[in-house]
Amino acid sequence: MxxxxxxxxxxxxxxxxxxxxxxxxxxxxxxxxxxxxxxxxxxxxxxSKDDVLRLVEEDLMSQVDSSVFASLPWEEAVKAWAYSYRDIFSAHTPLISVIAVLPVTDAPQTLAMYEAVTEGFLRAGFPEDRIIPCIVALEAYIFGAAFDATAPADIFDSGKLAESTPHFTAAVRSLGPVNYPSDLAFRMGLDALVAGFGALRGS
Amino acid sequence: MxxxxxxxxxxxxxxxxxxxxxxxxxxxxxxxxxxxxxxxxxxxxxxSKDDVLRLVEEDLMSQVDSSVFASLPWEEAVKAWAYSYRDIFSAHTPLISVIAVLPVTDAPQTLAMYEAVTEGFLRAGFPEDRIIPCIVALEAYIFGAAFDATAPADIFDSGKLAESTPHFTAAVRSLGPVNYPSDLAFRMGLDALVAGFGALRGS
DNA sequence: GAGATAAATGAATGGCATTCATTTACTGAA
DNA sequence: TTCAGTAAATGAATGCCATTCATTTATCTC
The missing domain is CATH 1.10.10 (Arc Repressor Mutant, subunit A)
Structure with missing residues (x-):
């Protein structure tokens, strides 16, 4: 050897x-x-090269902070976990197309993360059969938001066609100097998901 | 010629x-x-080949049904639009990595869709400066969900590591025969986003 | 009919993941 | 100490890919 x-x-x-x-x-x-x-x-x-990408994915998954579920109330824990997850993968968007479709079998770090999150949901009083759908929805949102975070600031510049899209152009202008509100949008969507899902908890 | x-x-x-x-x-x-x-x-x-992908994107964007905003109440319109958007792009996930980051300039069909959606939000009473963040968050969710829709049914099969992830494995089992609840998850997340964003409407 | 121009051709280039026959270096047993 | 077995590394080759370019072809205008 x-x-x-x-x-x-x-x-x-x-x-x-x-x-x-x-x-x-x-x-x-x-x-x-x-x-x-x-x-x-x-x-x-x-x-194969895809194997290399899988190795990288596993390493990144182990960096996602799911320890928060053990130390924070559910709402705050989900939000902290989601921010951590998004921040890590926004620098690795080419992986998303690979991993979003990848079986979790033989991915110990990924499984460990899911286990910690599931435990957090159980402890918060979620019915067992709602937990996976919630995680799937949250992950979809996080992966999509990771792409957003890498978008250029002028992505919504309508250019020459501004006159034909007056309402949209005005809405973009109303945002002020920063015209791609990736962070504001992420917070708003995450708040809505957490509020909506939180209502599923048993008493 | x-x-x-x-x-x-x-x-x-x-x-x-x-x-x-x-x-x-x-x-x-x-x-x-x-x-x-x-x-x-x-x-x-x-x-370039990326130009070809942009052409395909534009065509797909014109297929997304944003006419619903002219005929349905806001909640139902957003949901119908989101389903249409996701269904179309779930067959074209390789485009997502390209377009999520792509400036909208010179993409007339894409701009037309944004204009229709913006008008729908305005008519429903949304403050102008909240509309783009809402759309960004919804799009993130839709793109992420489009990936999910292509995932194999056994993506959450924990295999040999099942014993080390008991809560997660049980939660997956509780879903019954269909163990990747992409559609249920999409509906749940979309409902939460619509409910949360709907509260932003002025009276 | 002459010249300009738009469009199509075919051959090349350089980069890429992957394969394979071969060699190298280490191991453990006789 | 030798020798066989084996894991690992090599370098050359393969086939696919997007893209470029000098050249030819066809069409339109004056």
Whole structure:
């Protein structure tokens, strides 16, 4: 044996590469180079590039703060968890298309997060059969919001077509200098989801 | 002139190709072949493959039903619009990563949709400066839910790690035979968002 | 009919993930 | 100490991809 490579090392190198060059720079060749190894050597440890993305996902999932469910009341815990989840994945949106569709089997960190969140919901008095739908809805919102967070500030600039969309253009203008209110929108939507779901709790 | 190709034809061919072979099958070579033309000929009409994706996006946006805002009360209109939006894009998730970040300038169909939705919110009594944040939050939710809708039914199968995640595993089991409740979750989240945002309306 | 212009061609380029036959280096048993 | 087995790394090759470019073809205008 005596291998230079292992999954932990590959994961760390992939994360470093992504933070330095972005997901466009995450190629098997670049990853191998950063590990001082030939590209084909990676295939002794991962089956494909998608495997690398899965390793990165697992690492990120373990960074999502689900400990808040043990220390805060449910409303605050959900919000803190959601912010943490979104903040982490807004820097990793290319992963979302991969993971949103990925079975959770063999993803221990991801499962651990779901377990902590589920426990938090149970402790807050949710009926067991409503918990997964709530989590699914919250995750959908979080993933969508992660994309938003990376959008350019002028995404809603209607340009030449402003005259044909007067109400929309006025609504955008009314926001003032910051015309892409990603953070305000995230807070508003999260508040609405938490308020709506909170009503499902048993007494 | 007398060109075999134009943007409408390219858009139609791209949509046909996607519905037949999926987004993996949407290559410039395959697109050109389906149009009876050499791949390089496409570049006289579009600047890049991303341009093709933008054309497809515009076409899909025009299919989203925003006419409901003219005929239904606000709550029902938002829900009908959201369902239509999600249903269309759940078959086109690879576009989401592109468009969620894309400026709306020079996207007339997309702008027309935003204008119709904005008018619906105004008519329902929303303060002008809350409308865009509401739309942003709803869109985030819709895009995220579009990913969910394509997930496999057994995405939450915890497999060998079931014993270490007892609460989560039980919550999944309590859902019964269908263990990925994408539709239920979408309805629940949408109801919560609509209820929460509806409270912002002026009297 | 001449010249301009728009459009299509086919050959090239460079990057990409992945495969595979081969070699290297280490292990544990005789 | 030798030798066989094995895990890991190598480098060359494959096939697909988007994109570019010099060149040709066809059409329209004067």
């Amino acid at each position: 005596g291998s230079v490579l292992d999954q932990a090392g590959i994961t760390a190198a992939a994360l470093a590469l992504v933070s330095k060059k972005g997901y466009d720079g995450l190629t098997m060749a670049a990853l191998a180079k950063s590990l001082g190894v030939a590209p084909s050597a990676l295939y002794n440890h991962v089956g | 007398g060109s075999v190709l134009d943007q409408a034809g390219i858009t139609a061919a791209a949509l046909a190709l996607v519905s037949k072979k999926g987004y993996d099958g949407l290559t410039m070579a395959a697109l050109a072949k389906s149009l009876g033309v050499a791949p390089s000929a496409l570049y006289n009409h579009v600047g």
